[in-house]
Amino acid sequence: MYTVADLLTTTAARMPDRVAVIDGSTATTYGDLHERARRCATLIARQTQPGDRVAILLPRSVDALAAYFGAHLAAAAPVFIHDQLGRRQVAHIVEHAGAHLILTTSRYHPRLRDLDLTDRPVVDPATLQETPLPTARPRIGGDIAGLIYTSGSTGTAKGVTVTHDNLLAGATIVSDYLHLVPTDRTLALLPWSFDYGLNQVLASFAVGATVVIQRSWFGPDICRTLDAAQVTGLAGVPSLWAALTWPRSPLLHRPQPALRYITNSGGPLAPATIEQLHEGQPHLDIVLMYGLTEAFRSTYLDPAHVSARPTSIGKAIPNTEIIIVGDDGRPCPPGVTGQLVHRGPTVALGYWQDPDTTAQVFRPHPFPAAGHPAETVVYSGDYVRADTDGYLYYIGRRDELFKSRGIRVTTTEIETEIRASGLVRDAVVAAVDTDGPDPLLIAAVTLANGTSNLTDLSAYCRRELAPHLQPHEIVVLETMPTTSTGKTDRAAMRDQLSQPHTSGKAQP
Known part of the structure; x- marks a missing residue:
C-alpha cells in the first residue's frame, strides 16, 4: 500500500463483502464503503485540484468515512473538524487550512456563519447522486495526506501536515504491536479529528478489520455496545476509563470475553484504575502509550509489564528511535532527565503555514550517523527519564x-x-x-x-x-x-x- 486510499481499495477489491463499519444495527461492507467513497471522489475531483484541502465537518459515521476516503481518491487533503467545536474554532480551522470545499450537513450550517462561503462550496455527502470516480487520481507516499489540528479548544490550533507515508506507517506499526487481525472489531469512540482516533480506523482497515462506531460517552451505553457488537479493542483517554470504572460499571462486574485489549493515551492512567480494570477483566491486555500529534505515537508499554511498571510509558514503538537529550545538547544516560526526541517514519512535515514554529520543533537529528543523509526529528518539549532497563517515565513539559x-x-x-x-x-x-x-x-x-x-x-x-x-x-x-x-x-x-x-x- 502506498497511499491512505489503498487501505480501503485493497480490501474492497479482495473481500468486498467483509464488514468495514458497524453503526448500531447497520453494517457497511468494504465494497459498499468503497462505492460511496468513489461517489464522493467524483464531486471532490470536480471542485478541487490535487493537494487542495477539503474540510469534513461531520459526526463519526459512514458518510464521514466515505468523505475522507473520497478525498484521498480525488488526491485532495482531507481535514477532519471535530463536530463539537464552536463557530470560532471551525472558522479558524477552515480558513487556516485554506479549505476549498466543506463536506457537512445542514445541521452544522450555523457553525459556518463566520466564514465567507462565496468561493467555498458546502455539500452534504449523504445527498450525492454522483457517478463513481472511475480511476483514482495518482498520488505517492510522500504527498500531503491531510492536516491534523493539535487542539480545537482555542482559535490558535496548529495544523500538523502529515503525508501518506506518515499515516500508513502509524497504521502498520500500531496494528503490529496490537496484533490486529481481520476478525477484530475496534470501537471508534474518539474523534477522528484526533490523531489517536483516526489511527484506530486506519490501523483496523490496514488488516481488513471492522470499525464499530460509538457516539455516546455514557459508560453504560459503551458497555452495551461492547456486548452487542462483540468489540475486541477499545482505545481511550483517562476520562473515559473514569466513566467505565464507576462502582457498578458492567465493565468491572460482567465478563467481556470478546474484549481482548484496551489502549490508553492522552494522559497517564492512575494505578488504581489499572488495578480495577485488571480485577474486572483479568484476561484484558492493557497497553499504555505516549504520543504527540507531530509524530503520532512514540512509545508503548507491553501489557506484560504494566503491573510491574504502571507509571511507565514504555519503550519506543517499532521502527522508531527515542533519544533523550539534555539541556546541554548531550544524550542523557539512565536516570537523567532530558527532552524526548522522536526519530522515525511517523515524523510529520511540520506545521501548516507556520515555518517559525516548525523550525523550533522539527530539527535535524542531533547525533547523525557518519555518512547518513540529513534527517528531521521531532523535539517533543516533554521531559522523560529512562531506567537502567530502558523503560521511559514521563516527567513533564519543558514549560512546566x-x-x-x-x-x-x-x-x-x-x-x-x-x-x-x-x-x-x-x-x-x-x-x-x-x-x-x-x-x-x-x-x-x-x-x-x-x-x-x-x-x-x-x-x-x-x-x-x-x-x-x-x-x-x-x-x-x-x-x-x-x-x-x-x-x-x-x-x-x-x-x-x-x-x-x-x-x-x-x-x-
Whole structure:
C-alpha cells in the first residue's frame, strides 16, 4: 500500500463483502464503503485540484468515512473538524487550512456563519447522486495526506501536515504491536479529528478489520455496545476509563470475553484504575502509550509489564528511535532527565503555514550517523527519564519546570506521585506564584471510587512525598474539565486552581 486510499481499495477489491463499519444495527461492507467513497471522489475531483484541502465537518459515521476516503481518491487533503467545536474554532480551522470545499450537513450550517462561503462550496455527502470516480487520481507516499489540528479548544490550533507515508506507517506499526487481525472489531469512540482516533480506523482497515462506531460517552451505553457488537479493542483517554470504572460499571462486574485489549493515551492512567480494570477483566491486555500529534505515537508499554511498571510509558514503538537529550545538547544516560526526541517514519512535515514554529520543533537529528543523509526529528518539549532497563517515565513539559525548595521539579512529577497512592483517579497540580521564593502547590484530585477520602490522601502525601513535592492544598472534585478530545484539560484546571477557592480543600 502506498497511499491512505489503498487501505480501503485493497480490501474492497479482495473481500468486498467483509464488514468495514458497524453503526448500531447497520453494517457497511468494504465494497459498499468503497462505492460511496468513489461517489464522493467524483464531486471532490470536480471542485478541487490535487493537494487542495477539503474540510469534513461531520459526526463519526459512514458518510464521514466515505468523505475522507473520497478525498484521498480525488488526491485532495482531507481535514477532519471535530463536530463539537464552536463557530470560532471551525472558522479558524477552515480558513487556516485554506479549505476549498466543506463536506457537512445542514445541521452544522450555523457553525459556518463566520466564514465567507462565496468561493467555498458546502455539500452534504449523504445527498450525492454522483457517478463513481472511475480511476483514482495518482498520488505517492510522500504527498500531503491531510492536516491534523493539535487542539480545537482555542482559535490558535496548529495544523500538523502529515503525508501518506506518515499515516500508513502509524497504521502498520500500531496494528503490529496490537496484533490486529481481520476478525477484530475496534470501537471508534474518539474523534477522528484526533490523531489517536483516526489511527484506530486506519490501523483496523490496514488488516481488513471492522470499525464499530460509538457516539455516546455514557459508560453504560459503551458497555452495551461492547456486548452487542462483540468489540475486541477499545482505545481511550483517562476520562473515559473514569466513566467505565464507576462502582457498578458492567465493565468491572460482567465478563467481556470478546474484549481482548484496551489502549490508553492522552494522559497517564492512575494505578488504581489499572488495578480495577485488571480485577474486572483479568484476561484484558492493557497497553499504555505516549504520543504527540507531530509524530503520532512514540512509545508503548507491553501489557506484560504494566503491573510491574504502571507509571511507565514504555519503550519506543517499532521502527522508531527515542533519544533523550539534555539541556546541554548531550544524550542523557539512565536516570537523567532530558527532552524526548522522536526519530522515525511517523515524523510529520511540520506545521501548516507556520515555518517559525516548525523550525523550533522539527530539527535535524542531533547525533547523525557518519555518512547518513540529513534527517528531521521531532523535539517533543516533554521531559522523560529512562531506567537502567530502558523503560521511559514521563516527567513533564519543558514549560512546566519550576523550583520548589531549590529543587527543579514539574507539576507532572507531583501528579504522578499523588496518583501512585492508589487513592485517586486523576490529579492536576498548579504551581501558583507567590511573593516568596517558592510557589504555592495546589492539587485538584478525583478520588478513587469508594476507597479513599481526603484525610487518607493528605496523610499519604505527608508520609510518602518528598518535602519539595508535597502540595500545600488539596481540592477534591467530582470530575475534571475535559478538552474536545476527552482528555483532562490540565491548562483549564490549573487556571481554576490559580483562582481563590474555599471549599473541599485540605492542607497536608
